[in-house]
Amino acid sequence: MEKIIHSNIKPFWQNDKAMLYHADSMYLLPKIDPGTIDMVFADPPYFLSDGGISCSGGKQVSVDKGKWDSVVSLREKHSFNRRWIRLCSKLLKPDGTIWISGTMHNIYSVGMALEQEGFRILNNITWEKTNPPPNLACRCFTHSTETILWACRNEKKSKHFFNYLLMKELNNNKQMKDVWTGSLTPQKEKQFGKHPTQKPEYLLERIILASTQEGDLILDPFTGSSTTGVVALRNRRRFIGIDMEKEFLEISKKRIFTTCGRSM
Template sequence: MAARFDVINQTFSDENQKIIHGDVLLGLKAIPDESVNLIFADPPYNIGKDFDGLKEKWTEEDFLAWCYEWIDDCFRVLKPNGTFYLMNSTENMPFLDIYCRKLFTIKSRVIWSYDSSGVQAKTYFGSMYEPILMLTKHPKNYTFNHEDILVEAKTGAKRQLIDYRKNPPQPYNTKKVPGNVWEFPRVRFKMDEYENHPTQKPESLLERIVKASSNEGDYVLDPFSGSFTTGAVAKRFNRKFIGIEINEEYVKMGIRRLELPSHYSEQELAKEKKRKTNNLSKKNRQKEADTSASPQQNPLIR
């Protein structure tokens, strides 16, 4: 049975933050045209992950058709000078990249590179990164606060080299705008920001995106809010936030992290850290997929 709502189940909000508990396609349809400044979308990757009972299970054709549908709606709700960041797996991104070129200008193809957990492939080069597309509606008119995201320049500045190309010669800059390879550690169990979510993204990654591509008071949308890291970061930096999430357990995370009023008790919203042990390795997920007897079943959408 597909885990989809025919209507939006509930909303939770205050004057600056809003959570829509429901299916992403219905949630997006509730958002007015050209009303959002920044979108960060980290949808399911269709690799068999179990999101607390909602398990990815699409054919490739159905998965991509579904992605194209909500991407179209993201284009609709994004302001003319807005920016859209889209994450997905290395396997799916080529298809999404080609589709997005029809609607958006691709400004950057970012690589999020992270550390290994110690368990790595032995018969091929294992994946150590996830791709992110930076997309804009207008090729030149969009927000990019480069001074807010400067990082240390490790080459000439550290070695106190002189740039003789300049007249007069002067030391290299100590700060620079990051390139398109971002190194942020994945969220680990012992980290304070850890939530019980199998694909939680680090706050440091979202901080760079929110700071670079939005301003105070802007609307930030996350159509697959999950652990609500985007919302927590947006609130910290005085942005307004709209989050869509189908899974009630993750909605509770968002209510707690955004401090929104709700009917849930304090105990129901309490943070209780659990290790993410339900998901299989990539190798075992493939074995399970190969032996599945019901490929015609409807997909489960988180």
């Protein structure tokens, strides 16, 4: 990997195609050379950890994910989203795109922040989960979807890449729609440890194949257990992942080692 991050923070781990950083993205993103990233995928905090309960494996569990996901005020939430999106915008190449995953807890702020920071939303993907946890309160419909926004720069010269023909081929030779259906992350993808919001690999594979080409550089500023990196490397892309939690970066390192076919 060429040196595009100018910081006194050394990578947590790296090889010739990927770098993991243990850092706050708000600090590290400004240290990356502008205009060097082909695509950003972000699964930012949803701000839903409020002491409530949910269901996992048939058991009642807390919805709290960690301090990084603690509920904040509406003003703080939107300020946070505008700030990190603004930083990522400076890093994207002119034809680069950004994907952001969220739920009702944060996605409306994210959508407005994208437009305020000069992006044009290309698609509003609805990810329908086939096996969502049940609604224990029984006072509203079961939460079974997440939203993924795909956006490009709102500039006339911006020509984002979309692998239309491949997406059509993967969809039985029919135009692929913006509702994607599939299961939650299977246990086999959590063999090195669990991340509370880990996305399934099939979801990132579709995103990466649809909007990047071999050799492209992909950034995940809230990388967690690095599903983005695992899929990127498997498909001959390059990857930079940033996270504040060493526990999750250790999982990332093991998953990426396995993907690269190397032993620890």
